[in-house]
Every structure is written in structure tokens, then in C-alpha cells.
Amino acid sequence: MRQLITLTCFCFMLSAQAHAALPETVEEQRLDAAWQAMPQVLSRFEPLVNNLRLELQHTEHSRELAPRLRQHGEQLWQQATYQARTNPNYDDRSLYWARLMMTQSVRQWCQQQQPCAHLPVLLEALELSSRGQLTIRFSKDSDVRILLTGFDPFLLDRNLNQSNPSGVTALMLDGWVFQQDGKQIEVHSAMIPVRFADFDQGMIEQLLSPLLQEQSIDMLLTVSMGREHFDLEHFPGRRRSAEAPDNLNVYTGGSASNPVLPLLDGAPLTGPEFVAYSLPYAAMMQAEGRFQINDNRTVTTLERGEFAAQSLAELAAQTAVQGGGGGYLSNEISYRSLLLRDRYHPELPVGHIHTPRIAAFEPETTAAIVEQIKAMIRLAAASQLQTAEADNHK
Numbered sequence: 001m002r003q004l005i006t007l008t009c010f011c012f013m014l015s016a017q018a019h020a021a022l023p024e025t026v027e028e029q030r031l032d033a034a035w036q037a038m039p040q041v042l043s044r045f046e047p048l049v050n051n052l053r054l055e056l057q058h059t060e061h062s063r064e065l066a067p068r069l070r071q072h073g074e075q076l077w078q079q080a081t082y083q084a085r086t087n088p089n090y091d092d093r094s095l096y097w098a099r100l101m102m103t104q105s106v107r108q109w110c111q112q113q114q115p116c117a118h119l120p121v122l123l124e125a126l127e128l129s130s131r132g133q134l135t136i137r138f139s140k141d142s143d144v145r146i147l148l149t150g151f152d153p154f155l156l157d158r159n160l161n162q163s164n165p166s167g168v169t170a171l172m173l174d175g176w177v178f179q180q181d182g183k184q185i186e187v188h189s190a191m192i193p194v195r196f197a198d199f200d201q202g203m204i205e206q207l208l209s210p211l212l213q214e215q216s217i218d219m220l221l222t223v224s225m226g227r228e229h230f231d232l233e234h235f236p237g238r239r240r241s242a243e244a245p246d247n248l249n250v251y252t253g254g255s256a257s258n259p260v261l262p263l264l265d266g267a268p269l270t271g272p273e274f275v276a277y278s279l280p281y282a283a284m285m286q287a288e289g290r291f292q293i294n295d296n297r298t299v300t301t302l303e304r305g306e307f308a309a310q311s312l313a314e315l316a317a318q319t320a321v322q323g324g325g326g327g328y329l330s331n332e333i334s335y336r337s338l339l340l341r342d343r344y345h346p347e348l349p350v351g352h353i354h355t356p357r358i359a360a361f362e363p364e365t366t367a368a369i370v371e372q373i374k375a376m377i378r379l380a381a382a383s384q385l386q387t388a389e390a391d392n393h394k
Contacts, residue, residue: 026248028104030156034097038161042101044083044094048076049101056109062118066125072102073129081132081189084171090363090370092167095191096152099130131191132174133207138216139177142186144381146219147211148173149333154194154247163362165355165369166223167191172370178378185381194247194329196240200263204336212344219349219384221279222337223373224330226354230372231296232281233352235274235309236335237323238262241300244328252327256300259321262332274299274315274323275338279351280383287379289372291356296324325352349384 035042052072059065080095103123110116128134138145150170153162170189177186190207192198211217239259240252254260261268285293300306301318309315325331334352341350353376355369 024104024107028100028107030160031097031100031104034160038093041091041093041161042097045076045079045098046101048072048079049098049105051075052102053105056105059109062110062113062116062122066118066121069106069122070125070129070134073099073126073131074135076102076130077132077135077191081171081174084168085175088172088367090168090172090366091163091361092150092171093153093161093163093361095130095171096167099127102126102130127193131193132170132188133190136188136190136211138186138188139184141184142177143183144180144185144218144384145216146185146187146221146377146381147217148187148189148221148223148377149192150189151192151224151329152194152247155244156247157245157249159360161360163358163360163366164225165358165366166225166353168366169223169355169370169373173374173377176374180378180381181385183381183385185377187377192329192333196246196250196252196262196329197248199329199332199336202265204333205264205340208337208340209344212340212348215345215348217348219279219380220337220341220351221377221380222333222350222352224325224333224352224354225357226325226330227357229292229294229356230376231294231324231354232277232279232284233324233331233334233354234277234281234295234297235299235312235315235324236277236331236338236352237299237320237325237327238269238271238273238335239320239327240332241321241327246329254327256321257302259302259319259327269336271335271339272312272316273301273318273320274309274312275335275342276312277324277334277351278338278341279349280380280387281351283379283383284376287372287375289375290368291372293372293376296354299323325354330354349380 106122110119150166151164153164173187174189241254241259242252245251281295297308299309300322303318323331325334338350341348358365
């Protein structure tokens with residue numbers, strides 16, 4: 001067992017607002033309304049938030065605060081995942097809002113320090129640790145190591161009390177261990193923000209590159225909330241075209257007629273227009289449950305419009321408008337992870353699951369979604385083990 005990711009490897013900043021430093025972010029500005037709308041949700045981890053505030057009251061200098069903020073973030077993540085596993089309420093919202101209370105408290109404390117040049121580093125330590133991104137550790141006894149990512153709630157100006165089934169799945173499956181065909185399967189999770197700036201500044205690459213380069217995982221599933229049923233997104237596209245804002249109310253700047261390229265470290269993201277899903281989708285589609293599971297091959301390109309693609313060769317001369325996952329961050333995390341997979345670990349099964357959408361908070365529906373994802377993972381692990389056994393007998 002070893003720690004795969006260290007804080008010092010994260011060279012990106014969280015967002016343009018983190019650079020500017022002291023004003024509250026758009027996400028933090030929603031806290032007052034959230035307290036009025038759902039106090040029971042925001043109070044769930046309030047003791048952890050108060051512990052951080054107490055520590056800030058007794059801290060005079062920011063220079064050595066980052067390691068302590070990392071500890072507070074890890075405690076929040078551990079408490080959220082523990083509660084999700086042991087007393088499931090199928091609710092990811094408390095983690096999201098508690099994190100914002102913590103970042104708001106750090107920002108307010110820093111405002112009293114003159115100067116406070118370390119704020120971006122402090123926020124980074126708290127953000128990444130509270131998302132499980134710094135504590136991805138697998139047991140040496142596990143035969144198949146699976147990483148799963150979920151997203152924060154989003155479109156909160158439409159539904160302030162919105163939950164995200166992908167976030168619930170990430171919380172509930174972090175640390176899940178099960179047996180399959182006599183082998184031990186282990187799952188760990190991480191949470192991803194719904195913010196374009198974090199993607200542009202390399203969060204996904206910083207999270208995944210060490211894992212793929214060291215071949216520390218055997219499967220990667222990215223998950224987000226999508227349409228009516230489950231969609232396994234076969235051909236993620238390179239460009240942004242969605243007109244929906246992120247959680248900071250920042251827009252893609254792209255459209256159906258003018259899709260735009262994401263950034264990576266200040267330059268346009270390089271790569272083919274489309275990449276291909278590599279999870280064992282045929283096996284996963286057999287997972288029983290309440291919802292239909294689709295192998296979604298529908299894409300949109302500037303040249304042909306919308307159509308169902310059958311191969312990457314068919315897409316070679318096309319310009320992406322929407323991949324299977326759309327033109328938003330759901331599609332983009334899939335594209336970036338598959339791009340890294342092709343670069344560092346071409347045999348690795350990687351792909352994106354779009355869950356059925358929910359309206360605000362629907363615990364019964366979310367419970368059914370989580371159980372069907374677990375069934376997909378079991379089938380994917382079984383398929384992976386069968387493939388490995390067949391390769392060993394060649």
C-alpha cells in the first residue's frame with residue numbers, strides 16, 4: 001500500500017477566483033439560501049466545519065496551515081463516505097455544502113491576514129483532500145483495482161437542492177471490496193467539481209496520470225448524471241458546445257455551430273476529435289435493474305450533424321460538436337481520461353456511465369441507480385478476469 005498522489009504534484013490553481021483571492025465565489029454565495037432551504041442537509045457535517053473554524057481562530061500565520069487543512073478535508077471525505085456506506089441516505093449534498101462552508105471560512109480568515117499570499121495553496125489542500133483525490137490507496141491483496149469518479153451537484157440556480165446520483169455512487173462505493181470468481185475486487189472513488197477552470201488547469205490529468213503511468217489501477221469508470229436511462233458513452237468528443245453554465249456560472253463559450261476546444265495548462269487540449277470507450281460494455285449492459293442500459297454511439301459533428309457512429313475510423317475526418325456524453329464536462333472527463341489511457345496504458349478498460357437523471361433529491365431512484373451501477377461493476381470485473389485468464393492461456 002502506498003500513497004499514489006501527493007499534494008506537491010498539483011501545480012494547477014483551483015479557479016480564476018482563487019487567484020483573485022478574497023471575494024466569495026459564486027458557489028459560496030449560495031450558502032445563505034441553501035441554509036434557508038435545507039438546514040438539515042447543511043448541518044450534517046457542521047461539527048467538522050466548526051472544528052476547522054476553531055483551528056483558524058488559533059492560527060496566526062498561513063505558512064504552515066496547508067497540511068492541517070488537508071487533514072480537515074480528509075476527515076470530511078472519510079466521514080462522508082463512512083456515513084454513506086454505513087447509514088445510507090443516498091444524499092451527496094451535505095459533503096458539497098460542507099466543503100463550501102470550509103472554503104468560505106478559510107477565505108474569510110485569510111482576509112484578516114496581511115498579506116495572505118498562500119490562499120490558493122490553502123484552498124487547493126482543502127479542496128483536493130475533501131474530494132478523496134489525495135487518498136487513493138489500494139490494498140496489496142486486491143486482484144482488480146477500480147477507480148470511480150463522480151461529480152458535484154450542478155445547475156443549482158435551477159434547483160438549489162439538487163443532488164447528483166454520480167456523487168452518491170462515489171461516496172457509497174469508496175472502499176468497496178467484493179469477491180468475484182475467487183478474486184478480490186477493490187473500488188475507490190474521487191469527486192470532481194463542475195467547474196471548467198479546474199479542467200482547463202489540469203485537475204483530471206494531475207489525478208489520473210500517475211495512476212495510469214504506474215499502472216496502479218485496472219479499470220476506470222467516470223460517472224455523471226445524464227438522461228432518462230443509463231448510457232455507456234461510446235465515443236467522447238474533444239470539444240465543448242453545451243450552453244449550460246458550470247457551478248461558477250461560467251459558460252463554455254461554444255455552441256452547436258461553433259464548438260470550442262478545452263484548455264490544458266494554458267494551451268488548447270491536443271488529441272483526436274473522438275476517442276473510444278474501452279470498458280466491457282456488452283457485459284455491463286446485462287446488469288439487471290430498474291433502468292435500461294444503452295450503448296450510446298450517437299455523436300454530432302460539424303460535417304454530418306447527428307448520427308450513430310460505428311467506429312473511430314468513421315469519425316476520423318469529422319469535427320466534434322458533441323460526443324456521446326454531450327458537449328459538457330461529463331463528456332470531457334471521459335475524453336480526457338481516455339486520451340490519457342491511450343497515452344500511458346492502452347489496454348486499460350476506461351469509460352463513462354451517464355446515470356438516469358433525477359429531479360432535485362430522489363433517494364429511492366438514486367438507490368436503484370447505485371445498485372445497478374454495482375451490478376455493472378461486478379459484470380465488468382468478471383469480464384476483465386475472464387479476459388486476463390484467456391490471455392494467460394494463449
